[in-house]
Amino acid sequence: MPPPVPPSPTDRIAPLREFVTGMTRLVDRTADEPTLLARGRELLAALIADDAWLPGEFAEPAVDTYRQYLLHCDPLERFCVVSFVWGPGHRTPIHDHTVWGLVGVLRGAERCTEYAPNEGSVVARGLEHTMKPGMIEAVSPTVGDWHLVANALEDRPSVSIHVYGANIGAVRRHRLDDAGRIVDFVSGYSSARLPNLWDRSAEVRAGKA
Amino acid sequence: MPPPVPPSPTDRIAPLREFVTGMTRLVDRTADEPTLLARGRELLAALIADDAWLPGEFAEPAVDTYRQYLLHCDPLERFCVVSFVWGPGHRTPIHDHTVWGLVGVLRGAERCTEYAPNEGSVVARGLEHTMKPGMIEAVSPTVGDWHLVANALEDRPSVSIHVYGANIGAVRRHRLDDAGRIVDFVSGYSSARLPNLWDRSAEVRAGKA
Ligand SMILES: [Fe+3]
Ligand SMILES: [Fe+3]
Ligand SMILES: [Mg+2]
Numbered sequence: 001m002p003p004p005v006p007p008s009p010t011d012r013i014a015p016l017r018e019f020v021t022g023m024t025r026l027v028d029r030t031a032d033e034p035t036l037l038a039r040g041r042e043l044l045a046a047l048i049a050d051d052a053w054l055p056g057e058f059a060e061p062a063v064d065t066y067r068q069y070l071l072h073c074d075p076l077e078r079f080c081v082v083s084f085v086w087g088p089g090h091r092t093p094i095h096d097h098t099v100w101g102l103v104g105v106l107r108g109a110e111r112c113t114e115y116a117p118n119e120g121s122v123v124a125r126g127l128e129h130t131m132k133p134g135m136i137e138a139v140s141p142t143v144g145d146w147h148l149v150a151n152a153l154e155d156r157p158s159v160s161i162h163v164y165g166a167n168i169g170a171v172r173r174h175r176l177d178d179a180g181r182i183v184d185f186v187s188g189y190s191s192a193r194l195p196n197l198w199d200r201s202a203e204v205r206a207g208k209a
Numbered sequence: 210m211p212p213p214v215p216p217s218p219t220d221r222i223a224p225l226r227e228f229v230t231g232m233t234r235l236v237d238r239t240a241d242e243p244t245l246l247a248r249g250r251e252l253l254a255a256l257i258a259d260d261a262w263l264p265g266e267f268a269e270p271a272v273d274t275y276r277q278y279l280l281h282c283d284p285l286e287r288f289c290v291v292s293f294v295w296g297p298g299h300r301t302p303i304h305d306h307t308v309w310g311l312v313g314v315l316r317g318a319e320r321c322t323e324y325a326p327n328e329g330s331v332v333a334r335g336l337e338h339t340m341k342p343g344m345i346e347a348v349s350p351t352v353g354d355w356h357l358v359a360n361a362l363e364d365r366p367s368v369s370i371h372v373y374g375a376n377i378g379a380v381r382r383h384r385l386d387d388a389g390r391i392v393d394f395v396s397g398y399s400s401a402r403l404p405n406l407w408d409r410s411a412e413v414r415a416g417k418a
Pocket of ligand 2: 304306356
């Protein structure tokens with residue numbers, strides 16, 4: 001077996017740990033969706049302003065379709081953090097979430113198209129926009145839940161960091177199939193490994209933490 | 210870059226996830242050490258009764274010294290779960306913890322020697338014992354904090370699962386150096402990757418969860 005991935009000697013992952021701690025304190029004090037979206041958006045904006053913390057393994061595109069790397073799941077499944085990585089031309093199906101979510105673009109660009117339920121299916125709301133690094137969007141059954149996200153770039157990967165109000169890979173939600181019918185959708189995750197956010201030993205030894 | 214480790218199609222890691230959820234609910238409701246040790250011991254006993262959940266990557270010994278694989282850290286750092294893997298002949302230094310801890314042997318056998326503070330150093334308490342799979346021991350400044358743990362087997366690895374009342378790899382604690390002096394000790398972790406405990410998608414799709 002190959003040797004373990006050694007912890008970073010410089011705690012590069014600190015911004016993600018701080019985001020996780022901030023979100024944990026937030027969900028500890030409230031379950032109010034508008035507050036979660038407003039405060040979560042502030043925390044996510046700070047996280048995606050810095051592009052140096054994401055380990056390469058969790059930014060790696062696949063050839064065939066987009067990857068969904070879980071970075072953290074709250075142990076009571078009140079929220080999770082996922083790195084979505086689109087290769088050139090990759091797109092999601094038209095899908096919903098059934099819980100709140102925030103999407104923040106870290107690298108590249110994503111094209112987002114919104115849909116709304118209509119007579120047993122969904123129809124485009126005519127709101128398509130391109131999101132660039134630093135831009136954040138919210139989804140939920142309250143603010144608008146159905147959308148399609150695609151890599152806006154044809155020659156490079158794009159990466160966005162998502163926060164959802166549940167363990168999203170285990171949520172029974174919905175998508176449109178090729179015939180436009182609403183079918184069940186459980187997204188799972190692309191990897192059985194998470195980043196270790198917790199090795200603060202170098203900072204502690206240096207007397208900095 | 211190699212492809213991601215795929216999530217298990219059979220949720221083999223469920224016992225560890227259930228342990229983490231149980232411990233999280235426990236630290237949510239109490240900070241009382243005797244309660245944490247008593248209830249934590251019950252949860253740990255259930256976890257180590259089953260030897261099939263630990264991914265091989267987190268049971269892999271090194272050649273030179275013991276490995277400490279973080280499996281989970283509470284996001285508020287109230288507890289953590291670590292897989293300790295001793296190769297033949299490996300041992301810890303004589304050390305303390307400064308927080309409560311529970312050690313449960315999963316595989317092999319470990320020899321544990323207890324020490325007590327004495328006039329600026331520590332001395333053996335004369336209590337040495339061998340722990341086998343299923344056996345659990347507690348440490349803390351209250352119940353006895355200084356010890357040495359070694360692989361009792363000379364030809365095979367041993368593995369124990371530890372729970373501590375902090376992010377133990379980031380705790381400033383103490384050990385004896387080769388000259389018998391008490392020096393600072395921050396243990397860190399052996400890997401920058403954790404197991405993903407949260408991919409319940411196969412069970413959800415199958416309608417079992
Ligand atoms: Fe989405
Ligand atoms: Fe110890
Ligand atoms: Mg609480």
